[in-house]
Amino acid sequence: GNVFDEFQMEGVASEHNEIYLELVPENLSRALKTAQSAKAVKIKLTNKHCPCLRVSVELPSLSSSSRIVTHDIPVGLIPRRLWNDFREPSVPDFDVSIYLPVLKTMKSVVERMKNLSNSIVIEANLSGEMNLKIETDLVSVTTHFKDLGNPPWASEDGCQSSAEGRDLESMAEARIDIKKLQQLLAGQQVNPTKALCNIVSKRIVHFILLHEDVSLQYFIPALA
């Protein structure tokens, strides 16, 4: 609730206080571009002829009356019976959790690697070490990051929180589509307060980026 100055919402029903909307991201992004130098932005869900997100942007103007630009973005309402399809995936039972290196460095390296290979292997261990690896007929490139630190996870089952009996040096790894990783990194405009990833060996890589109160989570499945 800290992101918004004012927030009012009534869900579908009292026991289901949520609304699921589907929209074309390009439309919302274009509307928000006009808001870059805005005095205020108001977003409303309306249903005049069809459901729309009405984005009203109040822009500075030289005259006493302000300029308001309104964008109506058509949205699709997702019926309650389909809500299960959109359940947020739960944090998987990961093998390794590690803080990401400086995103700028990671971004440069992954961008170059993207020119050389379609897939990339991410491996990390509980000693704060992470490697990014690509290998093709022409070249193999490995970037080594050290001293990254591993987040302390308090968990219900004893397995993840205790490192006893677990080999701190052994690497958990997953091979993923390099374009997906590059897109994730390219999308980061501001440095997150915290950035980490959880690896389930050969299954999935789960990225969590925290910006103040907002969290962005990406699940990238491993390639066969």
Add this chain to the structure above:
Amino acid sequence: LLQAEIFQEFAVQEESVTFRINLSVLLDCLTIFGTSSLPGASTALRMCYRGYGYPLTLFLEEGGVVTVCKINTQEPDELLDFDFCSTNVVNKIILQSEGLREAFAELDMTSEVLQITMSPDKPYFRLSTFGNAGSAHLDYPRDSDLMEAFHCNRTQTNRYKISLLKPSTKALALSCKVSIRTDAQGFLSLQYMIRNEDGQICFVEYYCCPDEDITEAEL
């Protein structure tokens, strides 16, 4: 041409080592940490080659992060030997690069050839193009401030495929001086002198043969 002095450490055990390598892969590896250098950040590089059949190994380090690249090598091609001998040079000019940069940036790319005229008489040094819009001529007088040396013995006009010369503009952009020489057959030698951040000098050389489609009668 990079002299051994450019490197902090240089140890080669054989008389000469030759192999072929994919250039774009090499460039991607050398720039793995990005192309813009942050103030204070520098990338360290170490190159190793064990011999025939082994990959070229690059170790790059920046800010405590280490990247290891192993690039597979290939059989070297025959190097084109233009047999450009200094004793056969007919005309030679040394120019300050800033004088040529704008000219090369604005070359009419609709022209198939770049014509170079070098002469002890007017127009001394002329670059010409023949494009869709018409012909363009750029003259450099011999007493221009940009002219560091002017040794032209005979009037020569040669045409070179512009697509072959265009890549040399990258070297031109980095260089401080360029030497332009032609031999009796009209073969062109461009030598760019580049000074790096440490003040060391290295050279980039281009050799280009004249466009054979043009006969003497046409010139």
